[in-house]
Amino acid sequence: MKTVIVTGPGTTGIKEVPTPSAGPRDVLVRMRASGICGSDGYYVSIGGIPPRQGETPLGHEGAGEVVEVGSEVAGIAVGDHVVINPIAPDSGMIGSGGPQGTLSEYLLVENAVLGTSLAIIPDEVPFDVAALNEPMAVARHAVNRTGVRPGDKVVVFGAGPIGLGATIGFKLSGAASVVVVDLLPSRLEKALAVGADAVINSAEEDVATRLTELHGAGVTAFGKPRAGTDVYLDAAGAPIVLQTALANAKQHATICVVAVHKKPVEVDFGAILDAEVNIVTSMGYPTEIFEVTKEIADHWEKFAVIISDRFAFEDAERALETAATPGAADKVVVTIP
Structure with a gap:
């Protein structure tokens, strides 16, 4: 062979x-x-x-x-x-x-x-x-790591394969709104095709403003205004993504990193202390390798878009x-x- x-x-x-x-x-x-x-x-x-x-x-x-x-x-x-x-x-x-x-x-x-x-x-x-199946298991593990709950408002940064897979996973998990952020119009079109509720072209729009428009307003523990987003997923791996998420996260929002960052990212924890954010990371698929198989079987036309x-x-x-x-x-x- x-x-x-x-x-x-x-x-x-x-x-x-x-x-x-x-x-x-x-x-x-x-x-x-x-x-x-x-x-x-x-x-x-x-x-x-x-x-x-x-x-x-x-x-x-x-x-x-x-x-x-x-x-x-x-x-x-x-x-x-x-x-x-x-x-x-x-x-x-x-x-x-x-x-x-x-x-x-x-x-x-x-x-x-x-x-x-x-x-x-x-x-x-x-x-x-x-x-x-294998990369979608990576995406599903990231969704699971966020602890997303039905009704949550989610933003996914990066409309590559993992970001798109996570978008499908968030919707299947009951998220009320999933917004996808990317620079490329073709990727944003795919995000809508797999079920994203809205997209943001970060090259043309202010992400913070659009997230507040789409997800409503939230606050930190001391009342500082933030977007009403519950879950932020970094599937892009660019420092600006984490900086944007941390600058806009409301109290008790979750930020999950599934993307590979090839260089260290500086985080000012003093500036985000009153947001009491939950920061989690996601690697591989400890239990999800075949959890996602039924999802692919039931919704394969959406996954085919990827x-x-x-x-x-x-x-x-x-x-x-x-x-x-x-x-x-x-x-x-x-x-x-």
Whole structure:
């Protein structure tokens, strides 16, 4: 079979490797789609991950069809459409230093347990949309970390894949209003398409003024005027986002950071003390990897909006280049015949 690997700093290749076979406790999946994550571009840039540096398999956002089932595996049948938990294998994380990646024609799910290492997704969900399961689990964990309650007013900064996934998650959690902030009109259009109640173009509008118009007025503990927003989500990773959130947060508002900040962000806690804000962070998906699967199944048309570019497997290297090029694409998915 063919698999996509890092061959050196900044270089990738498609390599022929033996097709695995399922043992008694394993499941063999014919991969049908794999999303490209920002971490894939990072692994390419550094030449892979030890001990497989120079030959690191890529891809951890996978969906496919079961073609072999071990005799001791329960609840899974040949022909099932499945999504993969990349952090489950004992042999190493799929596509992140382990011996396999989802950018492959086949993937061996070792010691397969339904609901732990893979989950079945309805056949009507397109494989490219199903492949969003892993990043949407990241988004769902961020939503869960905010403690959002029905009726809350939410603002999401950043209309990339995680921000859009979180927008869907907030609405499914009962948020009364979800406002999305971004600089790009095309991304804001997607935000409305997935269910945002309103959008703000921060290049053209004053965010604080618009949030107060949309969410009403709030105050700090000492009565200083603030926006009436209950939850702020940073899915953008720009210092101005946290500065804006902290400057506008009312008393007991929650600010959650799911974006990766590559440089330290200075925070003046003295200036925000009377807001008594709750600051939380969100990393990965401790329990959400398959919590989000049913949401995708039930609302796959909305999640499909998140995909910006699709590439065939033979163009996987170009897909990686496109995903790593700033501004070239939002969410790239490789489809595998």
